[in-house]
Amino acid sequence: MDKRNVDVAIIGAGTAGMVAYQRVRKATDNLVLVESGQYGTTCARVGCMPSKLLIAAAESAHNMRHGDLFGVVAGGVTVDGRQVMERVRTERDRFVGGVLHAVENFPETHRLKGHARFIGPNRLLVGNELEVNAQRIIIATGSRPNIPGLLQAAKDRLVVNDDIFEWQDLPESVAVFGPGVIGLELGQALSRLGVRVRMFGKGGAVGPIQDKAIEDYALKTFNEEFPLDPDADVKKIERVDKGVAITFTDDDGSEKTETFDYLLAATGRRPNVDGLDLVNANIGLDEKGAPLFDPHTLRCGDSHIFIAGDANNRLPLLHEAADEGRIAGDNAGAYPEVRTGLRRTPLAIVFTDPQIASVGLTISQVDERCRGCYAVGEVSFEDQGRSRVIGKNRGLLRVYGEHGSGLFMGAEMFGPAAEHIAHLLAWSAQRRLTVSEMLEMPFYHPVIEEGLRSALKDLNRNLNIGQPPEEGCTDCGPGV
Structure with missing residues (x-):
């Protein structure tokens, strides 16, 4: 059997694995990236991008059917399913091609094809013919659909x-x-x-x-x-x-x-860790056989093994996978020095119509951390000016703030332009702005963001500003 000694082995060439690879290369060129399946991230191949292509076609059909709201009647709408799916596949393949091009630019000696499994804490068997001895290992094997x-x-x-x-x-x-x-x-x-x-x-x-x-x-x-x-x-x-x-x-x-x-x-989806023979890795596992790890460093216990992206099933979102690839890669590269990585304000968006978005702390997290010493502001988009103009006047936004400090803590939204409003709110949470500071920002007229201002005004009226928060509120904040 062939054997190879490396400083770092990364299992999985998805978003987390590719970012981890790029970070590890800053520390060492003696590394391998192991992939058992097709190259191309979940996002590009079967996730974010092809789904948005299908959604774009659906929005076009929906808007054409509802043109009569504006006095625009263009006759019946015909959906050609074959053309819809052809565009989805063609554009999907273009996105996947970009990922493939990036991987192909990695040195050939760094790329290994085959299923990897642990045969010891530092030893991986790739396929049936190659043993890789790695000083540090990053698990970035992604996830797959879970079918009851x-x-x-x-x-x-x-x-x-x-x-x-x-x-x-x-x-x-x-x-x-x-x-x-x-x-x-x-x-x-x-x-x-x-x-x-x-x-x-x-x-x-x-x-x-x-x-x-x-x-x-x-x-x-x-x-x-x-x-x-x-x-x-x-x-x-x-x-x-x-x-x-x-x-x-x-x-x-x-x-x-x-x-x-x-x-x-x-x-739902399940992490691809069940085929890694983790019992041989000498790390702690939960009741489902998944590694126990520190969410701030992504280190598994006190070992030399790190886990990033969908494989750890913590925050299965592309931008989180990229951040975790960075954290795991930096720590694997600098090991035994391990540091807490930057975690951004939680941000999640669902591309339905109306869109769904959540930012910062959820209302249950706010209640748990602050024991009731918070306020809520809200706005309905049914009568919001710009939303009515464009016929998108459905939805509700609720924002949460801390009594005393007036700190903005989080929000949930079901409404128009949620993907854009969510970013404004996430940036505000990460900068730890108060609600009054957010209201000092410019708002143009007429825009959907005026609905955000209305919600913030409602929240500001409901906050007890300047009064010290109740006992137990010392850890309130947006979780940055």
Whole structure:
């Protein structure tokens, strides 16, 4: 068996792995990047980018259908499913090509193809023919769709988001299981492209929303486009001649069976760590066999092993994966010196319409940390000027601030331009601005951001500024 000694081995060439590789190279050129599958990040190949391409097509169809709001009537709207999917694949391949080009620029001696698994704390077996002895190891193996056993009954009509982007045409109907980020984005997009969609959830959650007022608003809004039951009682799933038959309890309490062409499992993702033989790595594991690690340094216990990106299942977002690749790479390169890395203000966006966004602390985190010594401000976009002008006047924004200091702590939003407003709020949270300081910033007229100003004004009125916070509030803040 061939053997190779390196300073650092990185398992996984996704976003976290590629960033980690670039950071490690600043410290040593004696490293390897191991990939068992196709090059190309989850984002470019089956995640962020192809889903946004499908959403863009859906928004175009939706806007054309609702032109009569402005007195613009262009006749019927026809969706050519083949053309829609052809553009999705073509542009997706362009994004993937950019990633492939970046990887191909890495020295060939640094790239290893094959499945890696631990055969000792410092030893990796790559494939069946190469043993890599590494002084430090970074696990950046990403994640894959998690499919509950119940859904397996759909057999060959069971699909995940990866499969959708390979479709040559749009189907007539799809049942979506899981109203999380992936389910909501793809389900609404398919619905707006003319696909009959019904969405089933479990536990009552709607996307990542934590604020009950916003969750109720979002649930009502989505149900105006397609049926969404966030806590569905599904009795049976069966593969039948015409597709997948799903029996469930309807709103009136009766049992109902509907048949769909496909069942889309959008039921979360699981980290790709189960095939690494981590029992040989001599690190602590949780009850599911995943590594225990410090979220600030990404170090597994007191070992020489680090874990970054979706593999640690902490914050499965591309920008977080990139940050974690930086932190893990810097620490692996500088080991045994290990430092806390920069963690930015939490920021998450769902590209539905209206969009969903969360910034900083959630309302439950605010309540837990401040024991009730906080205030809430809100604004509805139903009567917000610019939103009404463009026919996007649906949504609710709620912002949270600390009594006494007036510090802005976080926000949740379901509304127009949430992706842009969320960035303004995240920057404010990371700079630890007070609500009054945020209100000193310029707001143009007429823009959707005036709705943000209204919410901040409402919050400022509800805050007790200058009074010391109640006992137990010393750790309040946006979690920067």
